[in-house]
Amino acid sequence: MPRRNAVSVHRVIQDLESLYDPPRSFLTWETPFELLIATILSARCTDAQVNKVTPGLFRTYRTPEDYVKASVAAVEKDIHSCGTFRMKTKNIRSLCRKLIEEFGGKVPQTMQELVSLSGVGRKTASIVLYAAFGQQEGIAVDTHVQRLSLRLGLSMHQTPEKIERDLMAQVPREKWGVLNTLMISHGRAVCTGRNRKCGACIFKDACPSSLTRGKRDLATKRVDGVWQSV
Ligand code: SF4
Numbered sequence: 711m712p713r714r715n716a717v718s719v720h721r722v723i724q725d726l727e728s729l730y731d732p733p734r735s736f737l738t739w740e741t742p743f744e745l746l747i748a749t750i751l752s753a754r755c756t757d758a759q760v761n762k763v764t765p766g767l768f769r770t771y772r773t774p775e776d777y778v779k780a781s782v783a784a785v786e787k788d789i790h791s792c793g794t795f796r797m798k799t800k801n802i803r804s805l806c807r808k809l810i811e812e813f814g815g816k817v818p819q820t821m822q823e824l825v826s827l828s829g830v831g832r833k834t835a836s837i838v839l840y841a842a843f844g845q846q847e848g849i850a851v852d853t854h855v856q857r858l859s860l861r862l863g864l865s866m867h868q869t870p871e872k873i874e875r876d877l878m879a880q881v882p883r884e885k886w887g888v889l890n891t892l893m894i895s896h897g898r899a900v901c902t903g904r905n906r907k908c909g910a911c912i913f914k915d916a917c918p919s920s921l922t923r924g925k926r927d928l929a930t931k932r933v934d935g936v937w938q939s940v
Contacts, residue, residue, distance in 0.1 A: 711865070711866055711876060712863055712864050712865065712866075712876065712880060713863035713864075713866055713918060713928075715863055715918045716862060716863030716864055716918065717862045717863060717864075717913050717916045717917055717918075719864060719877075719880040719881055721913075721916070722862060722864070722913070723881070723885050723888075723889065723892070725912045725913065726892040726893070726895070726896055726912075727888075727892065728912075729895070729896070729912060730891075730892055730895040730896065732888070732891035732892060732894070732895045733891065734840060734841035734887065734888075734891065735749075735837060735841040735891070736757040736891065736894065737749065737752060737757055737760055737761060737764070738761045738764055738765070739764070739768075739842075740768075741842075742816075742817040742838060742842035742843065743773075743774070743809075743816075743817050744764070744768050745817075745837070745838055745841055745842050746805075746817050746830070746834070746838050746842075747764070747767070747768075747771075747802060748760055748761075748764050749834045749837050749838060750798060750801060750802060750805075750829050750830070750834060751763065751764070751789060751792040751798060752792075753794065753798070753829075753834075754793050754794055755792045755793045759791060759792060760792055762791075763788075763789060763791055763792055766788070767788055767789065770788065771785075771788075773815065774805075774806035774807075774809040774810050774815050775806070775810060775815070777802055777803050777806040778803055778806050778807055778810065782799055782800075782803070785799045785802065785803065786799045789802075797829070798829065800828070800829075801828040801829025801830075802828075802829070804827075804828035804829075805827040805828045805829060805830065808826070808827055808828070809827070817838065817842070819839065819843050819845070820847075821835050821836075821839065821847045821848060824838060824839065832848050832850075832870075832871070832874065833850045833851060833852060833870065834850075835847070835848065836848035836849060836850040836886075836887075836890070837850045837890070840886070840887030840890075841887070844887075845887075846883050846884060846885075846886040846887050847886075848874060848878070848886065849874050849877045849878055849881065849886045849887075849889055849890060850890040851870035851871075851873050851874045851877070851890075852870075852890070852894070853897075853903070854893050854894045854896075854897030854898070855873070855877075855889070855890055855893045855894070855897075856868075856870060856873055856929070856940065857897060857901065857903060857929045857939075857940070858893045858896060858897055858901055858929075859873050859876070859877060859893075860873075860919075860928045860929040860940060861901060861906070861917060861918075861919035861927065861928050861929050862913065862917055862918070862919070863917075863918040863919075863928065864876060864877060864880065865877065868931070868940045877889065900912075903939065906919075906921065906927070908920045908921035908922045909921070909922055
């Protein structure tokens with residue numbers, strides 16, 4: 711459910727499209743398989759860091775078989791700088807085995823099949839389906855989408871799953887994919903995690919979290935008397 715004083719989702723999309731023309735993904739990739747791997751690596755890591763690692767990684771590991779044949783230690787070393795490398799290595803090798811055994815070595819093209827792969831949730835699946843296959847099957851809710859949705863009043867929930875449900879109910883389906891990259895663009899440039907720049911924001915007159923209107927940050931919650939980011 712949106713807040714009663716939310717900025718309308720139609721205005722959010724229209725205004726963001728007037729400001730930004732983002733790519734389908736900020737990650738660097740050439741094949742659906744590369745995008746899948748890059749998206750998994752981007753969990754708790756910046757896109758910039760992933761884009762530094764993947765050119766070399768994709769030269770070494772071209773197919774799912776390459777990740778399975780390599781030793782765990784070798785893969786861990788090659789993705790180490792993307793963080794949580796042990797879990798990511800485990801998930802990547804496991805999903806590569808499944809791609810080989812069940813999908814002929816190819817990335818599947820349905821939400822149900824994608825989320826059956828290790829380490830792939832709705833966020834990763836939505837990104838891959840939209841950016842690689844042009845399908846609008848979900849709205850990827852990362853930290854930027856979560857923060858902007860709360861600040862703009864588009865959702866009163868705090869978990870990505872519930873925020874996605876709220877957004878899907880309001881956003882026209884043909885905009886599900888682009889909403890993610892539009893919100894990331896605005897979240898990086900203006901509506902940043904700390905020190906949001908409301909004075910320079912296109913939504914400052916209507917946003918229920920606008921500093922220029924003396925509003926509190928709706929992307930925070932009170933824990934033990936202290937406001938913390940959601
Ligand atoms: S007015 Fe402030 S809080 Fe609202 S979207 Fe803009 S930068 Fe974010």
